[in-house]
Amino acid sequence: MTLSEQAQDRLADIVELQPTKNADLQERWDMDSGSEVHSYLESELKAYYYRNEDSLICATPEAEAVVAGEDPDFTERTVDVGDLEAAALDVLPGPDDDPQSVVATLHALREAGLDPEVDEVRSALHGLVDKGAVERIRTTVPTFRLALDRENLVVS
Numbered sequence: 001m002t003l004s005e006q007a008q009d010r011l012a013d014i015v016e017l018q019p020t021k022n023a024d025l026q027e028r029w030d031m032d033s034g035s036e037v038h039s040y041l042e043s044e045l046k047a048y049y050y051r052n053e054d055s056l057i058c059a060t061p062e063a064e065a066v067v068a069g070e071d072p073d074f075t076e077r078t079v080d081v082g083d084l085e086a087a088a089l090d091v092l093p094g095p096d097d098d099p100q101s102v103v104a105t106l107h108a109l110r111e112a113g114l115d116p117e118v119d120e121v122r123s124a125l126h127g128l129v130d131k132g133a134v135e136r137i138r139t140t141v142p143t144f145r146l147a148l149d150r151e152n153l154v155v156s
Contacts, residue, residue, distance in 0.1 A: 003066070007044045011059070014049055015067045019056035050130035061132035077147075078154040079131045084124045086155050087114055092134060092146050099135070099143035 003011065013028050014020065022034035031037055041049055041057070048063035059067070061077050081089070091108035093100055100108070106121045116124075125144050128134035135147040146153065 003044075008066070010040070011045055011048055011063055012067045014045070014057060015059045015064055018058045019052055019054070021056060025057070052130075053127070058130075060130070077132055077152065078156055079128070079133045080156050081128070081131070081133075082124070084109075084114070084116055084120060085128055087112060088121065088124050088128060089133060089146070089150075089153065089155060092144060094150060095135065095146050095148055097145060099137045099145035101141050101143050105144065 010025075010029060013025065017024055017028070022037040025031075025037045025041075026034055029037065029040070031040070045063075048060050048066070049057055050060060052058050061079075087109055088105060091105060091112060102118060102122045102125060105125060106116065106118050109116055109121065125134060125136075129136045129144070133147055133153060134144050137143045137145065
């Protein structure tokens, strides 16, 4: 996706200010409302941001790579994750393997000695997708697998 100069500048603002709010970007971008910020994000930068568990705006790893002038398909990625997300990374199939469903991930986590609820697993997987560590494969039932090789994923 090729970004305009303005979109690149605004993406750099997100990287610099993250985690941030619509109001902060509204002020920085001299917009009239938070709704205008949201509309811009959705129309121009949708692939480059996500909202964290506190609904704050964060840059994706790809956004950070674009801003740094790097190849967004870099081979190593550091992700800050919680305990359940870390455990999910341990049981998910690799990037070249067949993906698994939320329920299959739930069972794998339970076999590993954890007892999360299915909604917690679903939330963890979606959070890992937002962070660029996991790939969501759209089939009849959404399935998941690692987005890159395990040795190229640094968990903090």
